[in-house]
Amino acid sequence: MEKKKVLFFIYQMGSGGAARTMLNIINNLDRTRFTPILVTLNYDGDYEEYVKPDIKFIKLRTKRLRSAIFPLAKVIRNEKAAIVFSTIPNYNTIAILAKLVSFTRAKNVVREAAYLGGDFSTNIKLMMYGLLYRLSSKIIALSKGVKDNLVNRYKVSAKNVDVIYNPVDLEGIEHNIQTGQIADEHQSIFNDNAKVMITAGRLVKDKDHKTLLNAFAKVNTRLHAKLVILGQGELEQSLKEQAKKLNIADKVFFIGFQRNPYIYFRHADLFVLSSIHEGFGHVLAESLAAGTPVVSTYCKPGAAEVLNHGEFGVMCEVGDAEDMAAKIYETLTLNEEQLTRMIEKGKKRASDFAAKAIVKQYENTFANTIGEYNRDIDRG
Template identity: 25%
Template structure:
């Protein structure tokens, strides 16, 4: 008999977590499970991945775009004490609305065997839901994400309400066990699944590119791909390192693919370091693989990560990956520096020195690429989805 499964997550916007969600939905065996998808935010035109939801999966939104916009309005003005008060009121109201709508949907669906909270967004009200077993996915380093001790402890209390906690790498599992000893025996490591066949199909596809972008592909360039967010992504380190490197190679460019809240800040950093002709912000692309495939190598300079999806994607395309050794994910993906080059988080001088050594052939990128080629398939969706199905079946 099929199990009735609910998978909930925050949004269908363009993002790494959202891509993983779609990969799970498309790959999981529909003959074994009746799946319903529940998404918090209806973002209208920004529901980028809505069309990728399999047709046989019914889905619901918990919050209207109107409510989201209203909360965002007060968030942007919350330096004013009145607006801050209104923002807090609307945040609490959103939680109330989500819980209310979730209960309504659960009543419509009937018996639910397992609820998968894919981004821990339901943790505030999970104990109020009448469902069978509860699984929560953790996609980021909790100490780096929550920062304050009180918030870390509060989140731990919420995690205790779940039957199983999924960490997306071994380093994250160890971190969770150390922070939350009460969860011992309830934490499982399951890597994010990757559709390597899809990457192969898209790596030479230029349909999304205009004539200007097609010309840019012909340049000699290094690439970075991430959300433009300086809280998590350390673009200052990347820019400073690349400026030093440019003194040794004046022709190579740095392309940055992505969009996000810190775009203007990053543009200003590029101008401050007089690198406008060397570092180009190209914007967001649904197919980043054409850019990856034509690059020399890939750089990732995060302060912290959940996993680092793009590191695996770059490595699969036989690109040398250079990454900060930030928690959590990159060190494990690159096998402690065996299958890619790691540098100390925030150390722009070390990163610049790595780039210069590569230029001088003192570091041989093919050695790292060949090592990764031997282990890349540990992230293949066909292996990972079996782990997910086993967890849901045996809980």
């Protein structure tokens, strides 16, 4: 197959999961088959420095998503892209519209990562996204649960949806652990006999750090423990106030975004995910890869798939601080043999999401879609 250009469009290469996934795909894409092009809005992102130097990186001259349609269309046309790949509903919408006004035969491949919907108005909005998604050549869902949601709420055809799990850069994680170092100002957190729990994610409602703090307060009455929270977000101040009210403020550490979270994972005794919803639960797979035991809520639909309903990590009910505290205590008090077995099983599970293997699945989807692209050209 002749090498074809795949244009990857994302808002910015920020510190979120979508950008991390995009980075893993684009860096691992087979250069003998595809030429990747990365396009973002005019923002600087934390992950930009990790984009491989052979990748053409274009920033549109706008910071407004709605203003990106025509500039993106121009790039699609000028670069003669065969595939336009995008992720997240708002960005997918812009990518589909840009392809349409580019007046080219490029094919849209959109990725849906979220498990959205529930109330009437949101479901109607998702049906509108679904109408646009039908204009794409392929939809990629990052879990089986997300695919079911796309079919049921977006009203798209199941035949047009492929399930491809998130790629996890196992080699990169291990390299960061072996070469990384916990920041000097955080060394004291890990330097005594306390059991250290860690979590990572944006400080927003859906991550439900509120329940995590309540659970930690209960655990702290039974164990000498600390809680490390990686991430930034709008709820940081209210969560700090909650920690004060629970009398645990001196044992909870808000350390913001860390470029190398994996060294922190490795030094922690336990990773806890308290989310209400997760399309996949990328950070769970990363924690398993780092050799850190996991306690997670049954956040729909991803966590149950990543942990196979508790086979590779301990699971608790969403929003239930009592259950979460019990599962955390249970895991932190495992004996050495039980702990080793859990860590080994977790690492084996993480290998199922190895970036190189997952990216092969993306390549197959791109190649199949490009087959349609070539047929369109032949017809033209």
